[in-house]
Structure formats: structure tokens, C-alpha cells
Amino acid sequence: MTTFGCQMNAHDSERIKGMLEELGLGEAPSKGEADVLVFNTCTIREKPDTKFAAYMGEAAARKRERPEMIIAVGGCYAEAQRERLFSLYPDVDVAFGPGTIPHLAEWLGAGGFGVERGVWGTGEERKFAATLPMHRERRFQAWVQISMGCNSTCSYCIVPAVRGREVSRRPGDVLAEVTHLAQQGVRELTLLGQNVNSWGRDLLPEIHTEFGELLRACDAVDGIDRIRFTSPHPKDFRRPVIEAMAECAAVCEHAHLPLQSGSTRILKAMRRTYSRERYLKLVGELRAGIPDLALTTDIIVGFPGETEADFRETMEVVEEVAFDGAFTFVYSPRAGTDAAVMPDQVPDEIKRDRIDRLVRLVQRLAAERNELRVGRVEEVLVEGPSRTDPSVLRGRTRRNTTVNFVGAAAPGDFVDVLIERATSTTLGGSQAAVAVA
Numbered sequence: 001m002t003t004f005g006c007q008m009n010a011h012d013s014e015r016i017k018g019m020l021e022e023l024g025l026g027e028a029p030s031k032g033e034a035d036v037l038v039f040n041t042c043t044i045r046e047k048p049d050t051k052f053a054a055y056m057g058e059a060a061a062r063k064r065e066r067p068e069m070i071i072a073v074g075g076c077y078a079e080a081q082r083e084r085l086f087s088l089y090p091d092v093d094v095a096f097g098p099g100t101i102p103h104l105a106e107w108l109g110a111g112g113f114g115v116e117r118g119v120w121g122t123g124e125e126r127k128f129a130a131t132l133p134m135h136r137e138r139r140f141q142a143w144v145q146i147s148m149g150c151n152s153t154c155s156y157c158i159v160p161a162v163r164g165r166e167v168s169r170r171p172g173d174v175l176a177e178v179t180h181l182a183q184q185g186v187r188e189l190t191l192l193g194q195n196v197n198s199w200g201r202d203l204l205p206e207i208h209t210e211f212g213e214l215l216r217a218c219d220a221v222d223g224i225d226r227i228r229f230t231s232p233h234p235k236d237f238r239r240p241v242i243e244a245m246a247e248c249a250a251v252c253e254h255a256h257l258p259l260q261s262g263s264t265r266i267l268k269a270m271r272r273t274y275s276r277e278r279y280l281k282l283v284g285e286l287r288a289g290i291p292d293l294a295l296t297t298d299i300i301v302g303f304p305g306e307t308e309a310d311f312r313e314t315m316e317v318v319e320e321v322a323f324d325g326a327f328t329f330v331y332s333p334r335a336g337t338d339a340a341v342m343p344d345q346v347p348d349e350i351k352r353d354r355i356d357r358l359v360r361l362v363q364r365l366a367a368e369r370n371e372l373r374v375g376r377v378e379e380v381l382v383e384g385p386s387r388t389d390p391s392v393l394r395g396r397t398r399r400n401t402t403v404n405f406v407g408a409a410a411p412g413d414f415v416d417v418l419i420e421r422a423t424s425t426t427l428g429g430s431q432a433a434v435a436v437a
């Protein structure tokens, strides 16, 4: 891991390290031996791009020797150069912004890399559970893993091969951890699983439950004000979960719903088991059931056989849904997956061109969506000072948008912020009143 820039980035790097450790990825003795190179970048300091370019040159040379190595680029430079990053540095596998560190871990541990983790219920439990306070970047936010493995067989994804079948954590164990975290001062929870919406199925016949019920149980824990989850598979998003999201005060109005492709033909080749129409129908149901819902997604471009027409269908769905944000990935063949040996692999230049176009569209739509928030008062959970201006505070809305605002509050406070400005990834404003002490 190489960190550039400010204190905030150093702090984030600690958090990235913690999450990677949870995935079983420790620090490598040297760069040459690393399976994953993480660059946490900066745009503030003088000439960070030239320094970064030099590091990337070196990383690209290493990757030529070891093509399986993953290059991940995060931080402010990655965020600022989103549109061009993949064109500028074709060896980058995954980019992530300052607010999307949990997602990096998900990609590396799941779709991207597939690192084996321990097993539930044994001594390994320590690795996932609440006994990792030093890995918790903020005392008021926590991630809770609810399942591991995956029963789907998406043809691009390494998870089923390395992680095996889905194992759900028992509801009693999840709730014990959540209660413990709440007692320690945690206000915001993110429940993690490869497919949170199939949680509980493997507990039958002993325990009869589903994810909606788990959301309701977490919602009932005293002190937990916000509940998030990632990721739900569109094929398993059912009524009880939509109802729980609508009815539970703590469950945030945000769903991260991986689309992957907007072409039914490609979705079939990916073995996602839903069509473009079914995805759009689900989006309609979610929006009808949960007022003011924010929708984000994952999209892969350049899957084998993806034609310009298929890609246009993805662009159409993105435009139609108007996502609040999207993680965009260049398809990368993972040894051992079916897609890696499919004919018609898409040439790199075409993949780069498509991701650049997609990122531009995503940014335009996200900016438009954020613009709609201007003039509203949003409840913000304060996370700390702004990354660029320490006199300004930063936090997140229930819809998971980052807000930089002028005010007087401490990390962990909930405050009302009047939104005055918007970009594609952030909102800006000023504190209206303290909502919850």
C-alpha cells in the first residue's frame, strides 16, 4: 500500500488495511511479493500526478511479470480523474473513491480477487466479529458480516470457486454482535454479504427466517440509528425486504443493486438469472415502496462478446434508472471462471472507451440527481473534517451522499444540513440545527 497526501488519507489507509486484513490480505514483505497493490492517492499536494505516474509505471512493469496481481487506486486523485483514470493507466484493475472503501474490500474479497476467509463459529470468528476495535475507523460506524460464500454462479466471478457455498451467520450471533456494538456507541451499521437477500436460506429447517426479518431485528436494537447493507442480488430482492426497508426507521433509503449489464443477452452469458426487464421492474417496485430511495449499482463493461449494441443497452438502462452513483468495472478475466475462456474477449481499447463513456454518463446523471437535493434539509451523520478544508465538516446523508458543510458538531453527531450546492459525488451546505445530540 502506498499513501500520498494528507492526514485524512493516512487515516483512510489504516481503514483500507484493516478491511484487507479482514479478507486475509496482510501486508506483503515487499512490493514484488504483493498480490494486491493499493495506491491511496491525493490531488492536493504539488505534482502528485507525476509522482503517482512514476509509481504506476513501476507497478505496470511488475504486473507484466505477474498478470494476476491486482492494482487498486483510491483516494482523491482517483475520484477527480475518474473519467480518465482507466485510459491514463490501463493496468488499473479497480478504482475507488474516499467514500467507497468498504466496496474495495468487497471487490477484492469477492468479485475481484476471491481471497479465502476463515470459517464461522470456530476460533476464526475473531477475525470477523466485534473484537476488532482497532480496525474500526470510527467508533460510531461498524460493518457486520452476515454471510460468506455465494450460491450464484456468475460466469465472471471467482467467489463460488474460492469461497464455496453460502454460509449464513445465525441471527442470534448477528444480533449479539449488533447489540454489543450499539453498547459501544455504534450508531450506523452496514451488514455485509455476497448476497444479503439470500441470507438465512441455508439455516433451514432449523431456523426459518429471511433478510427482511434480520433488518427488523437490527432496527429494534437500541442506539442503532442507521442500517445499511451491501450487496443484494436483484434476483432475490423480495417483498418482505422492501417492506422492512420502508417500515424500519433505521434502515436507510438506499439500495446498492448491482446491474452488471443492461443487455439481457449479456446478463444471460453472465448467468445473472434476471433480464433487463426484470431489473427495471424491481427498480419500479423499490421506488414505489420506498419514498426518496437512492439507487447505486455495479456495472461491468467489456464482458466477452459484448457488442456496441449490448453496451448501448447498458447505457440506456443507466439513463432510464438514473442511478445516484455507480461503481464501474472493466471486465477482467479471472483464471478459473467460465468467462475467462469464452471466445470474443473484448479488446482493451474498446473496454477503455466504453468505461470512459459510461463514467461520463454516470457522473452526469448523479450530478443531476444531487442537484435535486439543493434547497432541502438533510440529516447528516458527521464523520469528521472535510478532506480538502479542515474548517469544514463532512458527513453522510441517509441516502449515502457525502456532504461538506459549515457547522459546529463532533464526529458521531446527527445534524440537519441545508443543502446549497451539488456535484456528481458530493453535496455542500450549512448546518441548520442539531437534530440528535
Ligand code: 5AD
Pocket: 106, 107, 110, 111, 112, 156, 157, 158, 258, 260, 298, 299, 300, 329, 330, 331, 332, 333, 334
Ligand atoms: N471483472 C470485473 N469486475 C468484476 N466484478 C466481479 N468480478 C469481476 C471481474 N472478473 C465486479 C462486479 C461486482 C463487484 C463487486 O465487482 O461488478 O458486483
Ligand code: SF4
Pocket: 110, 111, 150, 151, 152, 153, 154, 157, 158, 159, 160, 194, 195, 233
Ligand atoms: Fe460473484 Fe455473482 Fe456471487 Fe456476486 S452473486 S459473489 S458476482 S457469483
